[in-house]
Amino acid sequence: RSFAWCRGMAKSKFEYVREFEVLDTCLRNCWVVVRVDGRNFHRFSDQHHFVKPNDIRALQLMNRCAENVMNELEDICLAYGQSDEYSFVFHKKSNWYKRRASKFMTHVVSQFASSYVFFWKEFFPDQAILYPPGFDGRVVLYPNEQNLKDYLSWRQADCHINNLYNTVFWSLVQKGGLTPSEAQKRLRGSVAAEKNEMLFSEFNINYNNEPVLYRKGSxxxxxxxxxxxxxxxxxxxxxxxxxxxxxxxxxxxxxxxxxxxxxxxxxxxxxxxxxxx
Amino acid sequence: RSFAWCRGMAKSKFEYVREFEVLDTCLRNCWVVVRVDGRNFHRFSDQHHFVKPNDIRALQLMNRCAENVMNELEDICLAYGQSDEYSFVFHKKSNWYKRRASKFMTHVVSQFASSYVFFWKEFFPDQAILYPPGFDGRVVLYPNEQNLKDYLSWRQADCHINNLYNTVFWSLVQKGGLTPSEAQKRLRGSVAAEKNEMLFSEFNINYNNEPVLYRKGSxxxxxxxxxxxxxxxxxxxxxxxxxxxxxxxxxxxxxxxxxxxxxxxxxxxxxxxxxxx
Amino acid sequence: RSFAWCRGMAKSKFEYVREFEVLDTCLRNCWVVVRVDGRNFHRFSDQHHFVKPNDIRALQLMNRCAENVMNELEDICLAYGQSDEYSFVFHKKSNWYKRRASKFMTHVVSQFASSYVFFWKEFFPDQAILYPPGFDGRVVLYPNEQNLKDYLSWRQADCHINNLYNTVFWSLVQKGGLTPSEAQKRLRGSVAAEKNEMLFSEFNINYNNEPVLYRKGSxxxxxxxxxxxxxxxxxxxxxxxxxxxxxxxxxxxxxxxxxxxxxxxxxxxxxxxxxxx
Amino acid sequence: RSFAWCRGMAKSKFEYVREFEVLDTCLRNCWVVVRVDGRNFHRFSDQHHFVKPNDIRALQLMNRCAENVMNELEDICLAYGQSDEYSFVFHKKSNWYKRRASKFMTHVVSQFASSYVFFWKEFFPDQAILYPPGFDGRVVLYPNEQNLKDYLSWRQADCHINNLYNTVFWSLVQKGGLTPSEAQKRLRGSVAAEKNEMLFSEFNINYNNEPVLYRKGSxxxxxxxxxxxxxxxxxxxxxxxxxxxxxxxxxxxxxxxxxxxxxxxxxxxxxxxxxxx
Known part of the structure; x- marks a missing residue:
């Protein structure tokens, strides 16, 4: 039993290792954006039979997770999501956990990941989740409102570009009977106007009538x-x-x-x- | 439709925001430790009726999650867990994601969190999980083996100290009929040898015969x-x-x-x- | 001679050490302030017989050094100096040396230090410089104009407070015949209005008529x-x-x-x- | 005079700007190397008529500055210099200024720069220094002895390669009558053994008999x-x-x-x- 006592003493001997932790404070008065991205979601969506180009259930599950993150954590004033990514904006005045970048990142990403499994069955009642998915996260700071708005614009423009591409691609494959590589070849180098035209003339789809959730994200x-x-x-x-x-x-x-x-x-x-x- | 085209053009106008992301490369040739901690697990364990002082199901669930993290991610050579925390050691030679601290942290913590919900029912078949739990994570670098071993010793010494305390505390409450605050008062200032003695003389418990999982962690x-x-x-x-x-x-x-x-x-x-x- | 050849080959073997250098990029779109402070200038000013409380030659030498820094380096839009410190503001749009913090700091501080010795004799023609002085430097980022202006206000308020204190202190010592510790005791706890009053009633000095260089800095x-x-x-x-x-x-x-x-x-x-x- | 009082009050209003300073602590138990490099020394050496390929006065001045740095600052255990660069190794156990990278860098580089002007006339008695030179500095951490030794080997191998090249280049120009661009062309692609041979057969120089200060640095x-x-x-x-x-x-x-x-x-x-x- 004196052995246990020695170990207790030993703790203080080891405690110096705490000093190796380095502070990663986010610069004050900047907007803190945490972006979460699905890890290997190409494989995950295949194995769970996600509908292409957009699976409404998967998108709504993402939104549900993001809502949970906003409600559980402090100081998030806006979130924007599309495809398998979600960005969370912490207010520039936030002093949550003394603005430590690692706290912002890991709280967001862990809450998002546990929510994904937790809420899965609400959105996929007929499809079991096969394995726990992974996500990565990053922190980016924006010193002023314009930079922050431009960040969000960048993500929404990305949503638009990818969704337009995917809508044409999967029309060519699913309705036009092309193989994926034929569809890819067909689309190579085409500008947005040409993609819109293809959708309209070949598949009678007016892209602007596609669901706004797909075109604009959430x-x-x-x-x-x-x-x-x-x-x-x-x-x-x-x-x-x-x-x-x-x-x-x-x-x-x-x-x-x-x-x-x-x-x-x-x-x-x-x-x-x-x-x- | 020309509208959509404009938006496509706009993406490049916004892309400058990527340059605000700052590289957080971990110093090479150092051991990278990621420690995951449960967020508000005091409340979580109460609401899910965890057995005190140790709930074998909860500890085994933590181990299952850690196993999943080790199998899904690269270059983890050892993990050590106790209570609601787990430390993962990435090999000092690892070049996974170019050693970016945010990648190490967020991949570990998100995989751990999604696993926790995913594997829950295997360990708590009779108890539904009520809400998605959160975790935080941090990265600490250790330049040499001795520092790394001392880090792990620090966590295991912490396990010992807390478990001994909790074992006596809950004995006093559950078997001795003390209120929590009486038990706390009783224990204040006592050294390890005295706690061992209390367990032995009052509750006939030889601490060293307690399950090794509780005393040493995993x-x-x-x-x-x-x-x-x-x-x-x-x-x-x-x-x-x-x-x-x-x-x-x-x-x-x-x-x-x-x-x-x-x-x-x-x-x-x-x-x-x-x-x- | 084949030996030399081997060494040449060896270089590539060692070059991996370059990868240990870590990027310290300053967040974009923020004002970059580098502040230089004299190291041990209390001792330096004693040994070089600086006039108290303000040595006009020393202050003008500081200004000359700062001018040289502004002319030699890029993107400095303003500098503010007082006592033995000088702050340099790099424009928020500056991309000098890819905004590396170490470049900003070390270029400023080395140029300032070499200028100090170089221009010394112009301002102290009758007093040789006895040893090379040291300076330290730091980088601080300010995300918006108000923060930057508040930084500069903070330094000028500091100038005011110190100069008022020093003006009274040295009047008490040089004209009032007090010892330094008596003067210090006399001033303890006094507010600005009281210090002004002491100067006026005891030494017939209207603080606001003191040279503006001393009161406001440069x-x-x-x-x-x-x-x-x-x-x-x-x-x-x-x-x-x-x-x-x-x-x-x-x-x-x-x-x-x-x-x-x-x-x-x-x-x-x-x-x-x-x-x- | 109440004005001055207001300003005093104002200081505390501005002091929040201090919190924008971010800690840049160097990881403990790592060797801290600060390397100083001359800024635009090509131009500086031309204007001060440095002898090519090696000016013994300039090299000895560099050594004198480095000595001053070692004597003025704390915890430097070794320094290595060649050409217009000098590396200073702070002991891995150093806790000087709480291991802040900016302190290490700026103290070294400012002391070096002021020393350069201060000691100039001892080494260049017949040549006035025309303007204050600039230097840059950087901090690199090495977690173990082998990495540190490899860093120093890298710098000495660099010294060897450059000095051999420069020795042949200037022999071709000064003794062989080639223009600089002819000399450059002649040397393009040649390995060390060929350069040694050129020196020996064309200029009767045995490179290994060149002064060891030039070949090995200091x-x-x-x-x-x-x-x-x-x-x-x-x-x-x-x-x-x-x-x-x-x-x-x-x-x-x-x-x-x-x-x-x-x-x-x-x-x-x-x-x-x-x-x-």
Missing amino acids: VLIWQKVNEVSKKKIKLPNEDEEKEVEVSRWRSETVQLHCDIIGNEFWEEHPDILAEDG | VLIWQKVNEVSKKKIKLPNEDEEKEVEVSRWRSETVQLHCDIIGNEFWEEHPDILAEDG | VLIWQKVNEVSKKKIKLPNEDEEKEVEVSRWRSETVQLHCDIIGNEFWEEHPDILAEDG | VLIWQKVNEVSKKKIKLPNEDEEKEVEVSRWRSETVQLHCDIIGNEFWEEHPDILAEDG
Whole structure:
């Protein structure tokens, strides 16, 4: 038993190893973006029979996970997702965990990953999840609003470009009877206008009528909701209980599928990036 | 449709935002440790009725998740876990994802988190998981073997100290009928030898006979196994198929619950930290 | 001689050590401030008999060094100095040496240090420099203009506070006959208004009439000057040379000693922080 | 005068800007190398008429500066210089300025730069220094002895390669009458053995007889010297003063020009990298 005591003493001897941890504080007053990406999701989506080019269930599951991240963690003012990636914007004034980059990253990515498995069966009731998926994450800082908006525009422009390509590609394969490599060859070097034209003339698809969730991705923001509940109260000098309505403001996440490249979005939602947001 | 084309063009206009990402390369030739910790696991373990002071199911689930991490990711040569934390050691020669700290951290923590939900029902068949748990992670570098061994010793000494404390604390509460705050008061300032004595004289518990998994935590390492399988072959100039045995070396993880503070462990397993490991 | 050849070959064997160098890129679109501080300047100023509380020669030498730094290096848009420190502001759009922090720091501090010895005799003609002085430097990033202006205000407020204190302290010692520790005791806990009052009632000094260089420190900015020079030219179909005036715009540093805490300075000089500055 | 008081108050309002400074702690237990390089020294050496290929005065001035750096700063256990560069090795156990990279860098580079101007006239008595030279600096960490030795070997191998090249190049130009571009062309693609042969057959120079300072660069290390001084003492119960010898061990830098690529150097000087060095 004296042995155990020695080990206790030993702890302080080893504790010097803590000093090897290095602080990775994010520069203050900058917007902190954490982007999560699926790891090997090409393989994952094949093995789970995701519909091509867009699997509505998979996209809604991603949105559900992102909502959970926003609700569980602090100071996220907006999230944007498309395909197998999701970006979370922490407010520039956030001082969560003293702004340590590793805390931002690992909390987001672990909450997202556990949510993915947890909520899976809600969106894929007929399809078991075969193995635990992996995600990677990164932190990027943006010193001003314009840089941040340009980041989000970059991701939405990427959504547009990939979705247009994939829509034509899978039309050529699924409806046009081309092999994947023939479809790829057909599309090589084509500009957006030509892809739109192919869809229209060959498959009678007007790309702009495709579901907006596919074309624009998903934006999650906070919205104040007025919750009214009924409550019975009994005043001291009255005999009977009285039913009263109690109203309370609460924030909850809301999903949008709108353009965030233009100014309209930001003009309609000045609160998102506000200093006291 | 020309609109879509404009947006395509716009992507390059926004792409400058990529340059705000900063490289977080881990110094070469150092051991890279990623430690995962449960977030708010006090609350999580209460809500899921974990047995105190140790819930064997929860500890085995942690080990299962760690095994999955070791098998899915590259270059992990050892993992050590106790309570709601797990440390993963990437070999100092690893060049996985160009040694980017964010990649090490987020891959480990997301794989661990998704595994936790995925494997939950194997260990808690009668208890549904109520919400997706969160974890945090960090990266610490150790320049030489001694520093790395001292890190692992530090975690195992921590396991010992906490487990001894918790074993007495919960004995006082569960068997001695003390309230938590009475038990806490009773233990304040006591050294290890006194705690051992309390367990022995009051509850007839010899701490050293407690399960080694609780006292030492879990070590995961790789071990080579010889897999022998039978295969039927048919040689060209023979009529009948022949059954032959095919033997193949494969690495798989193995769980140990031994002391890693002394030298014996490292002397018995020289391969773990070997240069060509 | 074959030996030399072997060594030549050996170089590539050692070159792997370059990969241990880690990039320390400054976040884009942030103002980069490098502050230089004299090392052990208390001792240096004693040994070189600097006049107390302000040695005009030493301050002018500091300004001369800062001018040299601004002229030799790229992208510095403003410098502010007081006492034995100088801050240099690199424009947020600067891409000098790919924004490596170590380049910003070491170029500034080495140029400042070599200039200090080089220009010494211009300002201290009767006093040899006894040993090479040392300086330290640091890099701090500011994401927006307000943060940068607040940084400069912080340094000028520091100048004010220290100079007021030193002016009273040395009056008490040099004119009031107090020992340094008596003067220190006298000043302990006094607010600015009380220090002003002491100066006025005891030494007939109106602090606001003290030289502005001492009270405000020095600001270096760029100013466009029109240089007119005379040049003789001879036109092909004329016999005689003609003298013409050639005018050319050139940027040169100018020294100011004004308030930079209020808005006036920035309103008068909108170019300093301009995007295309 | 209340104005001044307001400003004093204002300081605390601005002090938040300090929090933008980020810690750049060097990983513990690693060797810290600071390398200083001359900035635009090609131009500097031309304007100061340095002798080609080696100017003994310039090299000795570099050594003098490095000696000053070693004596003024803490924890440097070795320095190696060649051409216009110098590397300083801080002991891996150093905790100087809490191991902040910016402190290591800027102290070394500023002390080196001020020393260069300060000691100039000792080495160039007939040649005034025309302008203050600049230097840059960087910090690189090496986790173990072998990496550190390989770093130093890399620099010495670089010295050898460049010096051999320059020796032949300037022989061709100065003695062989070739233009620089003819000399360059002549040398293109030649291996070390061929360069040695050119020197020997065309200019009767045996490269191995060239001064070792040029071929090997300079190593500065510490050596203990026994200083004996005479002192007069008078014992209480004796009439006359007595002269006694007092001996004292002191560390001073010593210059070597030996091979540091092989093991002999490290075997002869085990103290340099010793744990308690």
